[in-house]
Amino acid sequence: MDIVIKRALLIIIVSEVMTVSAFKIAVDDGSTNVKVSWIENNQLKTIVSPNSFRKDWKSAALRRDKKVYNYTIGTTKYTYDATSDKALATTHVDYQYDDLNLLAVHHALMQTGLKPCTVTLVVTLPITEFYNSEDCQRNEEKITKKRANLMREISLNKGELFEVADVEVMPESLPAVLSTLINSDCNEFSRSLVVDCGGTTLDMGIIVGPFDDVSAVYGNNEIGVSMVTDAARKALASADSDSSYLVANELIKRRHDLDFVKEVVNDESQINNILDKIEIKIQELGSAVAYEAKKFAKNPNRVYLVGGGAPLVYDAIQAAYEVLGDRVVLIKDAQSALARELCLYNTDVKEVHIERETLVEVEDE
Numbered sequence: 001m002d003i004v005i006k007r008a009l010l011i012i013i014v015s016e017v018m019t020v021s022a023f024k025i026a027v028d029d030g031s032t033n034v035k036v037s038w039i040e041n042n043q044l045k046t047i048v049s050p051n052s053f054r055k056d057w058k059s060a061a062l063r064r065d066k067k068v069y070n071y072t073i074g075t076t077k078y079t080y081d082a083t084s085d086k087a088l089a090t091t092h093v094d095y096q097y098d099d100l101n102l103l104a105v106h107h108a109l110m111q112t113g114l115k116p117c118t119v120t121l122v123v124t125l126p127i128t129e130f131y132n133s134e135d136c137q138r139n140e141e142k143i144t145k146k147r148a149n150l151m152r153e154i155s156l157n158k159g160e161l162f163e164v165a166d167v168e169v170m171p172e173s174l175p176a177v178l179s180t181l182i183n184s185d186c187n188e189f190s191r192s193l194v195v196d197c198g199g200t201t202l203d204m205g206i207i208v209g210p211f212d213d214v215s216a217v218y219g220n221n222e223i224g225v226s227m228v229t230d231a232a233r234k235a236l237a238s239a240d241s242d243s244s245y246l247v248a249n250e251l252i253k254r255r256h257d258l259d260f261v262k263e264v265v266n267d268e269s270q271i272n273n274i275l276d277k278i279e280i281k282i283q284e285l286g287s288a289v290a291y292e293a294k295k296f297a298k299n300p301n302r303v304y305l306v307g308g309g310a311p312l313v314y315d316a317i318q319a320a321y322e323v324l325g326d327r328v329v330l331i332k333d334a335q336s337a338l339a340r341e342l343c344l345y346n347t348d349v350k351e352v353h354i355e356r357e358t359l360v361e362v363e364d365e
């Protein structure tokens with residue numbers, strides 16, 4: 001009898017250890033930035049880790065406090081390089097299944113400050129990859145491909161990486177408004193349009209009621225903030241200031257901060273010209289997103305904007321749905337909303353306090 005009880009206890013302990021050891025982390029691994037959310041001591045923490053990798057390794061940093069991230073996948077060597085103009089492009093759909101995605105996710109996990117451990121990841125796929133476009137059913141082939149890609153071997157030179165025990169794949173965009181919708185006063189007939197303007201893609205979906213049903217999805221791989229980033233890079237290059245995607249993105253975000261602008265533009269006489277070009281592209285992006293949104297959903301009851309490009313297109317969307325007034329909502333910290341919601345959705349922790357996101361800083365080397 002005693003032995004039976006002890007055995008039962010042992011099984012309980014072992015299963016506890018097994019469930020506890022695979023720490024769950026939500027990772028919205030976008031093409032330009034990886035957003036990571038996890039819960040630590042009842043705090044929901046979020047970081048945004050920009051993608052900027054190049055081939056080969058970097059030599060050891062001069063300063064001891066600067067960490068060098070040299071990775072190997074198979075026989076290929078990669079390094080994280082925030083400011084390189086040779087950064088490999090991650091702004092195409094195949095990125096979801098290649099070396100760079102594996103790198104980006106592991107690199108982002110390393111930025112959490114957590115001690116490397118065994119983890120279960122909840123990751124994302126663009127709606128149009130996640131669902132078959134014809135019948136809105138899950139595209140199991142692509143979901144499996146993404147899982148398999150993230151369970152591949154990767155190593156960090158002179159360091160330890162997280163061990164990925166399992167990968168769950170979720171669709172992008174729509175879950176980002178989960179708690180906003182549940183806490184809103186919408187009824188079962190409300191039709192909410194979610195617009196996700198990311199780095200490379202524009203994803204949209206219509207949610208019926210407080211998440212009763214998803215009635216339509218749409219994706220466009222040609223509309224995204226990278227339109228503005230490319231224009232900014234070109235303008236910078238013509239002012240003798242070649243830059244990575246990362247620096248160009250930072251310039252777009254901080255275009256009203258003249259000190260920052262001066263820091264990245266070598267030829268100061270070109271500053272106004274560069275800022276004008278960026279502004280024109282932002283308008284173009286806004287018009288393109290508004291046009292596609294109107295075509296997709298003419299008269300929704302609410303519109304929610306998520307994704308890093310949301311603040312850039314907010315005015316254009318507001319104008320396109322003028323009658324909705326304050327029912328056109330820019331979700332707070334729009335870029336990381338999806339990672340936060342996926343983390344909250346997948347946790348058993350009852351009381352969670354939400355911390356603001358931290359952007360992993362652009363290193364100056």
Ligand SMILES: Nc1ncnc2c1ncn2[C@@H]1O[C@H](COP(=O)(O)OP(=O)(O)OP(=O)(O)O)[C@@H](O)[C@H]1O
Binds near residue numbers: 225249
């Ligand atoms: N506050 C902001 N203002 C302007 N641009 C921003 C802001 N925050 C983020 N961005 C830009 O948004 C883009 C990234 O958005 P996001 O992280 O949603 O894209 P992604 O998920 O990587 O891309 P995708 O969903 O297309 O794969 C970057 O170009 C980033 O510089």
Ligand SMILES: [Mg+2]
Binds near residue numbers: 031172199307
């Ligand atoms: Mg995204």
